Amino acid sequence: MGLVVQKYGGSSVADAEGIKRVAKRIVDAKKNGHQVVVVVSAMGDTTDELIDLAEQVSPIPAGREFDMLLTAGERISMALLAMAIKNLGHEAQSFTGSQAGVITDSVHNKARIIDVTPGRIRTALDEGNIAIVAGFQGVSQDKKDITTLGRGGSDTTAVALAAALDAEVCEIYTDVDGVFTADPRVVKKARKIDWISFEDMLELASSGSKVLLHRCVEYARRYNIPIHVRSSFSGLQGTWVSNEPRGDLKVEQAIISGVAHDTSEAKITVVGVPDKPGEAAAIFRTIADNEINIDMVVQNVSAASTGLTDISFTLPKAEGRKAIDALEKQKGLIGFESLRYDDQIAKISLVGAGMKTNPGVTAGFFQALADAGVNIELISTSEIRISVVTRADEVNEAVRAVHTAFGLDSDSDEAVVYGGTGR
């Protein structure tokens, strides 16, 4: 019985009842002989309410002060959780990110963890306490200012602490039962995955699965910390994410882990680009200089008659305006004819380490889409993933068709409760 890190999202601690339910679960782990470190997000909508307040006093909240403001949310939830645990007769102490030794760089609102020095947590555990740590926050190494880790930050806090404390497992409690073979809101027959490798989980995360963020999985893989994603409501076994299936799990490595989809991206097509060296570089240098992350990139075959080609790429819709503006400014310099912007697209991805050695997977994927009458606009592949872009209004049908074609459908008709996760 070693040390476990448990992380609870905002929906799990949305109100006093939720906090008491979570407290009971934590105490159960302690009773089972574990040392327990808990990472907690802000209660329910607290963060949104704080952001709303910030916008009322200042249209462009400043980084340092914005972080100071937002971190009040976890301070509230962690103190309440510690109180609820004490009320069950167990000792608990809460710690801010700074007190827990979560050291970050100085990039406010999206800081990166650069070190974890959990001396106070270790002491609290050794004295028999349950340690409650504020997720999503840290303290900057140089200025000692409060920082926040950005979206999904609490999961990253949990994994980072698990690594620093050499935990047996990092349990991510959320409002779904685990990672599914597809989004259960779209695919009624989606199955919960019992085990998935870090690599496949990374591909799912970057392909639209929202249960775990890419950054957190990456951290866990680097330090080889098994993640157990599970529901704080049901108490069922969830999904294990690790290098190898645990001995007590009878898991056959499936060819395909799951189907992910993402409707948060848009497509920009740069039309009439001279087909000569340096043109693509100029386009993507402009994009990079504006700190815009792009996803898929496709260059059409050049039309011999004109010497011109089109380059398409996808990017978050939220960055669309900025990218268009940046490219328009450089139009003369880069030398293209026009820009086309399309935010009615969806990306569908098939993920699975098994596809490396199964040449039929790509063909099967395209066939399933063709049978469903779904047109493919862009294609991108990696060793363990194939992604295509389709029309947004065809996405649900496409996902269901692919899910069925690869034998992922569950036999059960039970509905699965599914919602967003906390930060």
Place this chain on the structure above:
Amino acid sequence: MGLVVQKYGGSSVADAEGIKRVAKRIVDAKKNGHQVVVVVSAMGDTTDELIDLAEQVSPIPAGREFDMLLTAGERISMALLAMAIKNLGHEAQSFTGSQAGVITDSVHNKARIIDVTPGRIRTALDEGNIAIVAGFQGVSQDKKDITTLGRGGSDTTAVALAAALDAEVCEIYTDVDGVFTADPRVVKKARKIDWISFEDMLELASSGSKVLLHRCVEYARRYNIPIHVRSSFSGLQGTWVSNEPRGDLKVEQAIISGVAHDTSEAKITVVGVPDKPGEAAAIFRTIADNEINIDMVVQNVSAASTGLTDISFTLPKAEGRKAIDALEKQKGLIGFESLRYDDQIAKISLVGAGMKTNPGVTAGFFQALADAGVNIELISTSEIRISVVTRADEVNEAVRAVHTAFGLDSDSDEAVVYGGTGR
């Protein structure tokens, strides 16, 4: 143009509008050439809402975690205030009590400041920033845990920082125009006091005036920091509390500073106490062992026939039950006949350094009460204060009568807005 510390209570920053109004006032002080340190309380009802949440998860919130919870309130208000100031084009940085160097003992929920090491505040000021500091909170010297200072804690934070930074003045902004000669809700003709000595203010504070707490005035007197109590709404000059009137204030030291009243106390009479050495000590040892603060004490002249006497004392109503229980338990040991508990009393106090040299003051006080038909039940005096206990339902009439008798009535009939102050 030196350094000023400004403190704003919860009612001054109750919403986004209030925060923006306060930000403007702060920026004005900066524009006038001052270095500005601002101490801020939690917004409006935030603290009460947090206490309510705590009670929902645990009937007896634990000290350390309760402090962690409550300090979220100032974190929110101070970050928002810094944002609002930046929005006006000035630089501001917010600091927690810990970051501001407010070092306390480890008594959670009512910690005492034992040192202030404002290195980061000084640096922020030197770099041209306005420094915003969370009131009411500090960090314990030994365990580095977050502590809170208890009721009136933000005022104490402000005075302590003013002392550590050698400020010119500590401005306490509140929702009233200053300190008045009596509670304006009771005495329509109460006058705002332009200047009052630390000593008189201390007596007023311990006699029921709620504008400044005793503890904060005591701190200011020890370090000789002038306090300026004023409204965050009106911008008028308020009340200066200091050793000597400022040169530019034409203030004649009045004989009487004001009339305070207090209806928060109860009276316990220990009936039939044997009139022999050690009896009173036994009673008050019992009270002290239960950490109950008593106020006035009176022992009747012993009746020669019985050798028994009665001892009465006043104490906060909230402590009444505990005191009665403690005394009852010791009844056999102490040896008294019975206990009488009376919570329908009021204390009326006349305060003024001038009364030391004016023997007629006591007589005038009693005469005014007699003329108003008010019966006196207990009397207690100090060098600069006379207090009496009367029936609670006579208090308003009594205060008005005394206020008029000592020539304190204002000529103006203007109504004064008066409310509670923040913590």
